[in-house]
Amino acid sequence: MDKKKKIRFIINPRSGVSRKRSLPELIEKNIDHSRFDAEICLTEYAGHAVQLAKEAADLGTSMVVACGGDGSVNEIAGQLVGTNTVLGVVPSGSGNGFAGHLGIGRDVERAIQFLNNGKVITVDSCQMNGKPFVNLAGVGFDGVVAKRLHDSPVRGFWAYLRYTLEEVWAYKMQQLDIEVDGQKISRHCLLVEVANAPIYGYGFSIVPHANFKDGLLEVLVIKGAPKWRYLLESWRFLNRSFHKSRLSESFTCKMVVITPATPTCYHLDGEGFDLTGEARFTIVPNSLRVMVPKAFGEILH
Numbered sequence: 621m622d623k624k625k626k627i628r629f630i631i632n633p634r635s636g637v638s639r640k641r642s643l644p645e646l647i648e649k650n651i652d653h654s655r656f657d658a659e660i661c662l663t664e665y666a667g668h669a670v671q672l673a674k675e676a677a678d679l680g681t682s683m684v685v686a687c688g689g690d691g692s693v694n695e696i697a698g699q700l701v702g703t704n705t706v707l708g709v710v711p712s713g714s715g716n717g718f719a720g721h722l723g724i725g726r727d728v729e730r731a732i733q734f735l736n737n738g739k740v741i742t743v744d745s746c747q748m749n750g751k752p753f754v755n756l757a758g759v760g761f762d763g764v765v766a767k768r769l770h771d772s773p774v775r776g777f778w779a780y781l782r783y784t785l786e787e788v789w790a791y792k793m794q795q796l797d798i799e800v801d802g803q804k805i806s807r808h809c810l811l812v813e814v815a816n817a818p819i820y821g822y823g824f825s826i827v828p829h830a831n832f833k834d835g836l837l838e839v840l841v842i843k844g845a846p847k848w849r850y851l852l853e854s855w856r857f858l859n860r861s862f863h864k865s866r867l868s869e870s871f872t873c874k875m876v877v878i879t880p881a882t883p884t885c886y887h888l889d890g891e892g893f894d895l896t897g898e899a900r901f902t903i904v905p906n907s908l909r910v911m912v913p914k915a916f917g918e919i920l921h
Contacts, residue, residue: 624657625682627735629710630672630696632663632688643687643712643728650732656683673699681705683911685735689713690755690821694889698752701745701907708735708911714776715821715890718755723916734913743832745908746816748901753888754908756820756827759878759899760794760811761787761842763885766892780821788851793844795881800839801873808844810867812878814901815840818860821890826868828860835905839871876901 631643644660651658663669669686673696676684685708686696697707710731711719724731746753758766768783769775796812798805815830815838830838845867856862863870879898886895 624655626659626679627651627656627683627685627708628659628661628672628676628681629685629687630661630663630669630692631712632669632692634663643710646729647710647732650729650736652736655736667695669695670699672696677703677705683708683735685710687712690715690717690890693718693755694753694891697745697754697908700909701752701904704909706740706909706911710735713821715780717819717821717823717890718817720823721755721817721819722910722912724913735911737914738911739914739916740909740911741833742906743908743910744816744835744906745904746814746837746901747904748814748886748888748899751888753816754832755817755889756813756815756830757886757888757901758811758813759796759880759886759895760809760884761791762811762813763887763892763895764791766887766890767885767894768892770892788847794884797879797881798839798841799875799877799879800871801875807841807869810842810844810850812876813840813842814838814876814878816903824857825860826857826862828863833906835903836872836874837876837901837903839873839876841869841871843867843869874903 629647661672669692673684677700683706684696686693687710693709700707709719709724710728711726712728716726748757765783765787793808795808813827815827817832818825818828818830827838827840840863853865856865877898877900883896885892886899
């Protein structure tokens with residue numbers, strides 16, 4: 621009989637808006653105990669997920685499962701880059717953009733069941749000034765919104781919508797120097813998005829052509845304009861065509877350096893932080909093993 625594989629579930633009980641208290645019970649019910657020796661860890665403080673994931677990878681754990689939102693995925697995936705340990709995702713945060721792109725959806729029980737019979741793929745990861753991310757990063761407007769959400773005691777879609785609407789009117793356009801694989805440009809813009817994969821939380825996408833298996837970054841610059849212009853173009857979020865707007869400019873590269881003229885904010889996988897000085901983004905090809913539903917894995921091959 622084959623030896624059971626060790627699998628560690630890391631649960632952030634403070635992320636998102638969903639059924640955290642029942643997660644251990646749902647794991648016990650839905651994981652295949654004949655194949656996996658399952659361990660459940662609850663994070664107790666900021667950064668604890670990073671420690672737990674690194675420890676698991678160092679011990680050679682077969683899979684580490686991020687049970688939370690995109691912020692939890694970011695913390696855990698960053699410690700698995702370059703190792704043989706597989707990243708699993710159980711979407712129990714608020715946005716769950718990365719899980720959505722992987723074809724996992726938002727159903728927690730189905731996500732756990734996918735771990736039993738899914739397919740392991742290898743994808744690219746990225747870094748910004750040495751900090752890892754796996755999905756999307758941005759400088760400017762969405763960084764400011766993400767920072768407000770990060771500092772807020774309230775999470776979820778309605779908090780995200782509220783801060784977005786408030787910042788639409790308050791936000792001042794940024795002057796950014798942008799270097800794309802050595803080509804230097806300067807833009808007065810709303811934001812610059814750097815994408816490894818295409819989907820924000822809640823299913824929104826402004827860089828739908830991003831592919832986390834091609835070894836390249838997709839960069840989208842949304843140029844400065846009167847606020848009403850963005851409102852007229854907002855329908856493009858619904859059909860994922862914002863990259864075709866006259867307000868946008870796209871680049872494909874392996875490295876991009878963004879330097880704001882004045883302090884602003886950035887986000888990594890939806891978590892917002894203050895930015896002073898340059899933000900240097902690079903791609904790390906074929907560096908992260910991820911468990912996905914079998915049907916999604918077959919589409920990619």
